[in-house]
Amino acid sequence: MDPALLVDELVQRFGPKRESLLRILWGVQRAFGYIPREALEALSAKLSIPLSELIGVASFFHAFKLSKPAPINIVLCMGTACHVRGNSENLRLLKAMNLESRGIGIETARCFGCCSRAPVIAIVEGSGRILKLFGGVTPSKLRLVVSEATKLVGGSRG
Amino acid sequence: MDSLLARCCPSCSHSPSNPCRNFVRCRTEGPLCHSSPSCSAARKRRIEEIVSGSRPRVKVAVASCTIAAGALEVLKAVREVSKELGLEVVKVGCSGLCFLDPWIELSAPGMPPAIFGNVDPSDVEKIIRDYLDGDVSKAYAIRYRTGRARDEDRVPTLDERPEWRLQVRYVSRNCGVVDPESLEHYIALGGYRGLERAFELGPEGVIEEIRRAGLRGRGGAGFPTWLKWKLCRERESDEKFVVANADEGDPGAYMNRLLAESDPFRIIEGLTIAGYAVGASKGYIFVRAEKRLMAERLERAVEEARKWGLLGKNILGTGFSFDIEVVLSGGAFVCGEETALLAAIEGRIPRPRQRPPYPVERGLWGKPTVINNVETLAHVATILAEGWESFAKYGTEKSRGTKMFCVTGSVRRTGAYEVPLGTSIRTLVEVIAGGSDSRIKAVQVGGPSGGCIPYELLDLPLDYESLQSVGAIMGSGGIVVIDESRCMVDVARFFTSFVVAESCGKCVPCRVGTRILQQILDRVVSGEATPEDLEVLEELGEAIKACSLCGLGMTAPNPVLSTLKHFRREYEAHVYERRCPSKTCVRLVRFEIDRSRCIGCGSCQRVCPASAVERRGSTYFIDSSKCIRCGACEVSCPVGAVVRV
Ligand SMILES: Cc1cc2nc3c(=O)[nH]c(=O)nc-3n(C[C@H](O)[C@H](O)[C@H](O)COP(=O)(O)O)c2cc1C
Ligand code: FES
Numbered sequence: 001m002d003p004a005l006l007v008d009e010l011v012q013r014f015g016p017k018r019e020s021l022l023r024i025l026w027g028v029q030r031a032f033g034y035i036p037r038e039a040l041e042a043l044s045a046k047l048s049i050p051l052s053e054l055i056g057v058a059s060f061f062h063a064f065k066l067s068k069p070a071p072i073n074i075v076l077c078m079g080t081a082c083h084v085r086g087n088s089e090n091l092r093l094l095k096a097m098n099l100e101s102r103g104i105g106i107e108t109a110r111c112f113g114c115c116s117r118a119p120v121i122a123i124v125e126g127s128g129r130i131l132k133l134f135g136g137v138t139p140s141k142l143r144l145v146v147s148e149a150t151k152l153v154g155g156s157r158g
Numbered sequence: 159m160d161s162l163l164a165r166c167c168p169s170c171s172h173s174p175s176n177p178c179r180n181f182v183r184c185r186t187e188g189p190l191c192h193s194s195p196s197c198s199a200a201r202k203r204r205i206e207e208i209v210s211g212s213r214p215r216v217k218v219a220v221a222s223c224t225i226a227a228g229a230l231e232v233l234k235a236v237r238e239v240s241k242e243l244g245l246e247v248v249k250v251g252c253s254g255l256c257f258l259d260p261w262i263e264l265s266a267p268g269m270p271p272a273i274f275g276n277v278d279p280s281d282v283e284k285i286i287r288d289y290l291d292g293d294v295s296k297a298y299a300i301r302y303r304t305g306r307a308r309d310e311d312r313v314p315t316l317d318e319r320p321e322w323r324l325q326v327r328y329v330s331r332n333c334g335v336v337d338p339e340s341l342e343h344y345i346a347l348g349g350y351r352g353l354e355r356a357f358e359l360g361p362e363g364v365i366e367e368i369r370r371a372g373l374r375g376r377g378g379a380g381f382p383t384w385l386k387w388k389l390c391r392e393r394e395s396d397e398k399f400v401v402a403n404a405d406e407g408d409p410g411a412y413m414n415r416l417l418a419e420s421d422p423f424r425i426i427e428g429l430t431i432a433g434y435a436v437g438a439s440k441g442y443i444f445v446r447a448e449k450r451l452m453a454e455r456l457e458r459a460v461e462e463a464r465k466w467g468l469l470g471k472n473i474l475g476t477g478f479s480f481d482i483e484v485v486l487s488g489g490a491f492v493c494g495e496e497t498a499l500l501a502a503i504e505g506r507i508p509r510p511r512q513r514p515p516y517p518v519e520r521g522l523w524g525k526p527t528v529i530n531n532v533e534t535l536a537h538v539a540t541i542l543a544e545g546w547e548s549f550a551k552y553g554t555e556k557s558r559g560t561k562m563f564c565v566t567g568s569v570r571r572t573g574a575y576e577v578p579l580g581t582s583i584r585t586l587v588e589v590i591a592g593g594s595d596s597r598i599k600a601v602q603v604g605g606p607s608g609g610c611i612p613y614e615l616l617d618l619p620l621d622y623e624s625l626q627s628v629g630a631i632m633g634s635g636g637i638v639v640i641d642e643s644r645c646m647v648d649v650a651r652f653f654t655s656f657v658v659a660e661s662c663g664k665c666v667p668c669r670v671g672t673r674i675l676q677q678i679l680d681r682v683v684s685g686e687a688t689p690e691d692l693e694v695l696e697e698l699g700e701a702i703k704a705c706s707l708c709g710l711g712m713t714a715p716n717p718v719l720s721t722l723k724h725f726r727r728e729y730e731a732h733v734y735e736r737r738c739p740s741k742t743c744v745r746l747v748r749f750e751i752d753r754s755r756c757i758g759c760g761s762c763q764r765v766c767p768a769s770a771v772e773r774r775g776s777t778y779f780i781d782s783s784k785c786i787r788c789g790a791c792e793v794s795c796p797v798g799a800v801v802r803v
Contacts, residue, residue: 021505026486056507060662061488063447080410080602080638081566083652089789092744096767096788109448110409110489114226115564116256116572133226139793 003039006031011046018047021057025064033127034065062110069126070105072153074145077120079111087119090142097146103153104146123149162186162204162342163466166197174467177475179357181467182350208346214245214266214290219259219334221252221419222451223412227259228279235282236262243286251420253334254413254562254574255321258298263334264289270304272297272313321571321590326552328560329536330576333420338455341462344423350468352542356431357476359542361391364435368538371546372558377403377494377531377634378607378709380557380622383538386528390436390518393526398438401503401522401529402429404445404452405487405494408605409656411636413562413574414532418445418452421536422459426482428535430469431542433480436528441482443532444499447489457484491606491660495708496529498662509662510708531634533562552578557621561632565591567639568598577620584616587639596641600725604633606653606660607713609720610646629720631713645742646725647732651679653717657710668711671702675718682729684745685736692729696722744787747802753777755799762791762800 010027014020028039035058044051058064074094076087094106112120117135123145124130131152134145162185165172169192172178184190186205189197206212218233233249240247255261258275264286265271274285275298285296294300294307299316307313316322327333336343344350356364369384390398402425406414418425429441443460445453460482463469471479485503492498495510500522502508521527530538537559541549549559557579563586564574570592577586583601587593600610609630611618618624622632640649654676663669678695681687699715699722706712722729731737738746751762756777763771763778770784771791780791780800792800 018505019503022485022488022502025488053507057505058488060507061447061490063487063489078409080408080605080636080652081572082410084567084638084640084644084649088652093789093793096790111412111448112226113222113412113415113449114256114259115410115412115566116223116259117227118566118572120226135227139789140796142793 001031003028003032003036004042007039007042007046011043016047018049021047021049021054025058025061029064030128032068034068037066069107070100070103071126072103072131072149073105073107073124073126074099074149075107075109075122075124077110077112077118077122078108079115079118081115081118082111082120085118086138087121090119090121090137090139093139093142094146099146099149102150104149121145123152162201162208162346166200167192167194169194170197174465174470177467177472179475180354181474182345182354185345186348205346208343210267211246211265212267214243215248215264216240216245216286217248217250217263217265217334219252219261219263220249222415222449223252223256224260225451229260231279232260232262232277232282235279236286239283239286243290245286248337249339250336251333251338252416252574253420254330254416254576255334255571256573257571261298266290268304268306270294270300270302270307270310272300272307273316274298321573321575321592324581324585324590325576326560326578327576328549328552329424329533329540330417330421330562330574331540332424333416336421338420338422339458339462341423341459341466341468344421348543349423349539350427352539353427353430353434353468354474355542356434357474357478361435361437364431364542365391367542367546368435371541371549372553373534373537373541373549374557374622375531376533376537376561378631380632383530383534386518386530387432387435389516390526390528393519395526397440397523397525398436399522399525399527400429400432400436400438400441401499401527402441402443402532402535403494403496403499403529404443404449404456404532405499406446406449406634407491407494408607408634408636410566410638411564411605411634413564413635415446415449415452416574417536417562418449418532419455422455423463424536424539425456425532426459426463426469428532428537428539429482429530430473430480431538432528432530432535434478436526438528439480441480442503442522443482443484444493444503445484445486447487450486453484453486460484490662491656492662492708492710495710497708499529500527509664510710512707533634554580554619554621556623561620561635563620563635563637565637565639567602567637568594568596568641569639570595579621580619582617582619583611583637586620587616587637591639594639594641596643598639599642599644600640600646600649602630602638602640602649602717603636604631604716605636606656607631607709607716608633608636609716610640610649610724611720612724615724629716629723631716643740643742645683645738645740646721646728647679647682647738648742650718650721651676651683654679654714657714661710661714665705665707665711667702667705668707668714671698671706672711672714674698675702675715679718682732683738683743685732685743687733689733692722692726692733741802744789747787748782749780749785749787749789749791750801750803751778751780752799752801755797757797757799759796761794761796765790765794
């Protein structure tokens with residue numbers, strides 16, 4: 001779908017006012033998995049808000065991505081419970097594995113809300129959908145996560 | 159009768175367009191508008207059905223936490239078995255006993271309702287069949303005894319379990335009990351009595367009731383709720399707003415989410431009462447970005463309340479009109495700060511601004527606005543329904559009532575527990591949450607704005623003032639238990655990087671100051687810091703607290719200052735001895751291969767990116783001058799022979 005058309009539709013649905021901004025941005029993010037620049041440009045014209053300011057708002061929030069995410073991402077919870085149970089180590093180890101070259105993105109999140117299973121790692125699709133969630137990830141279980149992600153990358157390409 | 163909310167017979171004239179004042183009482187104790195023994199018997203029966211069930215029933219906890227543990231698969235299995243056996247399936251929220259996730263509760267006429275934890279979908283059928291057969295032996299607990307199940311005495315009741323007995327489930331009473339998507343359930347269990355009573359008391363009466371209860375804000379600083387409302391009520395304005403803060407930014411606290419996912423109507427009722435008390439016509443619920451299900455359930459609850467005339471024009475025929483909009487945040491910790499939150503709702507960049515003027519003077523679009531935490535609002539609804547004494551009898555002189563706390567980290571029973579304020583941290587952590595398998599070193603209270611409290615001070619009561627006296631804060635009530643294996647400098651550095659990433663950048667002390675704190679901490683964990691650095695940490699920390707614009711900066715140094723105060727020796731070991739006592743900081747440890755354990759598989763050598771691993775006969779050796787301390791060998795070793803020294 002054309003980002004500008006979607007923006008038209010969202011503006012119509014939520015009203016051409018500034019207070020609809022968060023809802024509209026969510027609409028775009030959900031449709032594309034990120035917020036394409038063309039969408040912001042269209043929105044700027046529609047709401048008469050300078051593009052710079054829209055980028056300011058969109059980039060201030062963590063949930064909005066301004067570039068297209070990898071098709072498969074390993075997302076580590078960096079909440080407190082997951083940190084004290086070892087996810088920072090896991091992150092360091094994953095970063096050393098050079099997974100980007102295999103088409104796997106590495107991202108962090110702040111608390112998946114299941115701290116009882118800390119440390120938690122999820123495999124997340126480009127659209128933001130969680131495909132798999134792993135709890136109690138010890139460094140040795142980390143290999144399982146990586147091989148699962150590698151399999152999924154293969155799947156999403158094939 | 160299909161639903162309590164519907165008309166019982168044509169004589170009932172109530173409808174949202176023809177509202178009646180006694181709607182709630184009429185539906186639960188009534189009918190009041192006409193007298194009919196058969197209608198009132200039907201209502202009683204329906205309530206009984208909701209409370210105890212008329213046939214065998216399975217409750218499945220479906221909330222973010224249980225879903226992450228596999229609740230949807232369990233639900234699917236439960237549905238299949240139930241169809242075959244004719245059981246009723248009810249989706250409920252979460253009780254806060256997170257260590258049981260995913261869990262289900264079974265009940266049948268005459269049998270003790272039994273809770274089964276850590277359920278695997280493949281076991282569902284057997285659990286249900288055994289239960290219907292009179293066997294509860296595998297249950298985690300039963301709610302009460304009936305003497306009808308086999309070997310019932312061997313299973314404890316909930317109240318015999320410390321994690322339940324020591325709780326006071328005041329605001330969380332419905333969590334894990336009712337269907338969060340059903341207004342009927344909520345009303346059958348006493349919901350919306352608070353709003354009805356509020357209308358009887360009038361706005362001033364409501365404020366007085368909350369004053370007597372002694373309710374203080376559950377979202378941060380503990381400001382008296384009645385006073386905030388009074389200040390807003392007294393302002394002249396053509397329009398006012400109330401806002402529920404459901405931003406819950408502390409990474410590792412989830413009691414707000416749990417409450418909103420498990421009992422959303424209580425929050426909506428509380429916000430409606432707040433609107434009535436201050437004279438607002440519109441309310442907003444601002445929900446944190448990641449908490450999708452929470453937003454969905456709140457939104458659904460708003461629609462449902464609107465459908466039955468509990469939101470909208472002329473609520474219950476009182477002339478009071480009020481509506482609620484749920485706003486999903488884009489996710490930024492600073493959005494929890496009230497002035498930033500208002501900016502976000504208005505569609506602006508959520509940067510806090512100078513206060514005063516406070517939101518009660520100039521809030522949304524410049525109009526007087528009250529902002530309250532969602533737990534505060536849920537308490538409001540409960541207090542109004544039950545009377546101020548029911549709340550004020552718990553807690554301490556200055557910190558009244560109960561509060562929900564999330565206990566996570568190195569504990570046996572991670573969960574969200576509601577206890578009277580003034581309960582000691584020790585009771586919460588060691589008795590309710592079951593202590594830790596390893597030795598507890600400290601607890602961190604209050605998230606990124608809070609502080610670390612050493613094990614020796616665990617008898618400290620959980621109230622606003624006591625926590626402040628040791629450099630922590632209540633915050634929203636997140637408690638993270640840290641064991642001996644963690645380095646306290648590393649914990650401080652974790653929270654500091656968090657606030658560096660979350661600082662909005664508007665004021666210099668916070669933007670630049672926290673970054674310098676982080677740089678110093680980076681030096682400490684790498685063994686490159688000097689003794690002066692520790693002094694700078696302290697001085698700078700105090701300066702940031704004193705000079706920052708908003709609460710984020712004013713509390714950002716707390717994790718550093720509290721660890722410096724209570725765990726100075728650990729800092730000193732890093733600085734003077736270039737040693738990390740808990741062997742967490744990789745720059746200060748050496749990796750070695752324990753020859754007695756090594757099986758000579760060579761995987762460490764293969765993964766080492768720095769070619770630091772050499773073969774020596776049948777085993778391997780790490781050349782520490784080449785080692786870059788990435789730890790890849792540690793992970794790759796199948797027998798745990800790579801050790802830190
Ligand atoms: C950086 C920062 C983050 C905050 N985050 C939250 C939050 O997530 N939830 C919340 O209720 N209050 C949060 N607060 C406190 C709010 O600003 C406000 O005081 C509170 O919502 C008032 O509600 P209460 O009086 O019911 O506690 C935060 C404050 C600061 C400075
Ligand atoms: S801290 Fe990781 S799930 Fe909560």
